[in-house]
Amino acid sequence: MILKQLYLESVQRLADAGIAEPEVEAALLLGHVLSYSRTQFFLALEQEISPQYLTLFNTLLSRRLTREPLAYITGEQEFWSLPFAVSRAVLIPRPETEELLEKIFATVRQVGLPPGPVLDLGVGSGAITVVLARELSDRLVFGVDLSLAALGVARGNILRHQGQSRVLLLNADWLTAIKQEERFALVVSNPPYIATAAMETLQPEVRDFEPHRALVGGVDGLSDIRALAAQVHPIMLAGGLFFMEIGAEPQEAVLKIFSSFPEYDRLQVHPDLAGLPRIFQARRC
Numbered sequence: 001m002i003l004k005q006l007y008l009e010s011v012q013r014l015a016d017a018g019i020a021e022p023e024v025e026a027a028l029l030l031g032h033v034l035s036y037s038r039t040q041f042f043l044a045l046e047q048e049i050s051p052q053y054l055t056l057f058n059t060l061l062s063r064r065l066t067r068e069p070l071a072y073i074t075g076e077q078e079f080w081s082l083p084f085a086v087s088r089a090v091l092i093p094r095p096e097t098e099e100l101l102e103k104i105f106a107t108v109r110q111v112g113l114p115p116g117p118v119l120d121l122g123v124g125s126g127a128i129t130v131v132l133a134r135e136l137s138d139r140l141v142f143g144v145d146l147s148l149a150a151l152g153v154a155r156g157n158i159l160r161h162q163g164q165s166r167v168l169l170l171n172a173d174w175l176t177a178i179k180q181e182e183r184f185a186l187v188v189s190n191p192p193y194i195a196t197a198a199m200e201t202l203q204p205e206v207r208d209f210e211p212h213r214a215l216v217g218g219v220d221g222l223s224d225i226r227a228l229a230a231q232v233h234p235i236m237l238a239g240g241l242f243f244m245e246i247g248a249e250p251q252e253a254v255l256k257i258f259s260s261f262p263e264y265d266r267l268q269v270h271p272d273l274a275g276l277p278r279i280f281q282a283r284r285c
Helices: 003-016 022-034 038-043 051-065 070-074 095-111 127-135 148-160 196-201 223-235 251-259
Strands: 076-079 082-085 118-121 141-145 167-171 184-189 236-245 264-271 277-284
Touching: 003 022, 003 051, 022 038, 022 051, 022 070, 051 070, 070 076, 082 127, 082 148, 095 127, 095 184, 095 236, 095 277, 118 127, 118 223, 127 141, 127 148, 127 167, 127 184, 141 148, 148 167, 184 223, 223 236, 223 251, 251 264, 251 277
Parallel strands: 118 141, 118 184, 141 167, 184 236
Antiparallel strands: 076 082, 236 277, 264 277
């Protein structure tokens, strides 16, 4: 079969399955099978695809048609212009989280940080941890996750991007493994913030494949956020900053939770590029 024909047929099948951007997805999946870059793929459209590659592609396409995310099928997702290995043990890194990091670095450049290490709570794939280590190259970065499987994925990504000399990973339920003393200059988290009932409204790719423990924050979506509000301030240095990704709906509830602790001030919620509330910021008094 000619590659162009296979590509066009795949685009139609993906579109029929309700998958967004079927042209992009078909090209990426075929490029993955053939080990072609996007440019190489489109330059090779008139070539014949071998039976071996055709069989492999059809197997992977069948998985995508069940709405399994492309990143889990290829085992990789780009984030911060870097490749990250992913598996079903971790959330797939998203563009909104890049916006979280952009806000962090812009704020740090503007107001600075006290001397001290950085903490990433809920490491997942290690995407945030790696970027923090790269961009704040004078800081030691600690990463915490409850899932050993997720920490295994993160460790591989940290090694891949040569961050192992300045990153320490810990297996814990939030801050239970960290001594209660003021030591961190910056704390960052992308915690679970989806309400239990809201899971049913999500895309099948998220609802049926991504780890629910990393998504669901209890009945109202705020269980982990409450835990963080109580646990973060005792380990932060005065003048240290806390940043957290949140959902669009509960911004007022998040502000109310953190305002109940006098140890925090300068509470803010910043919008994402779509104009939705996305990034929570606080300072340790």
